Amino acid sequence: MEKRIKLTVRDLNLYYGENHALKDINMDIREKSVTALIGPSGCGKSTFLKTINRMNDLIDHVRITGELKLDDEDIYGEGVDTTVLRKRVGMVFQQPNPFPMSIYDNIAYGPRVHGIKDKAKLDEIVEESLRGAAIFDEVKDRLKKSALGFSGGQQQRICIARALAVQPEVLLMDEPTSALDPISTSKIEELMEDLKKKYTVVVVTHNMQQALRVSDDTAFFLVGEMVEYGDTKTIFSYPKDKRTEDYITGRFG
Secondary structure, three states, rough: OOEEEEEEEEEEEEEEEEEEEEEEEEEEEOOOOEEEOOOOOOOOHHHHHHHHHHHHHHOOOOOEEEEEEEEEEEEEEEEEEEHHHHHHEEOOOOOOOOOOOOOHHHHHHHHHHHHOOHHHHHHHHHHHHHHHHHOOOHOOOOOOHHHHHHHHHHHHHHHHHHHHHOOOOOOEEEEEEEEEEEEEHHHHHHHHHHHHHOEEEEEEOOOOOHHHOOOOEEEEEOOOEEEEEHHHHHHOOOOOOOOHHHHHHHOOO
């Protein structure tokens, strides 16, 4: 069964001042799938990821043209509330960045901001979110302890739980395992497989093998262009563009 399209990108261009950082990006990202963005450093993949929840709005001298639709709504259209957008589109960063507070308060932070005060409801959200990030059993007796006292891999899963707590539709992950050891990495990869049952996941990765293991679709970026995009297995086995082939076979990047 063909999955419906969750994100539609048409003629998207992004400029940092004079620097043309994204050039005519066109793609359809499928719902409840994992889409990997690959390419060498500085190729635009993280910049593109941050256009999906308008994180680039926070940088001076950024200009964006084109269209990026979440379902049927242009997120760069008039009157879009970025707070609501970032509730629908969560994000997990490269370095685990839990807030300097308890695990419980980290997870309850977003729901409280969005007006949930009831303790029983918050308890339920905290447990569900930690279960969703496959870490509840490891931390359930230590919810009142500072999130900063846990290992990097645990902190990253706490950050994933924090993102899930506001019930997003899309989860953006910017190299979520690059700061982690191999065992923590494989836990997060297994988790991605699980997350796509409920969420649309877009992940930036430097690790080609990771893209192959976790993603359904892959987009290859090079100096601000999206060179090739399609089914992951096809792109890795039969790339259409010589530049894609050179990158995935390790000739550069």
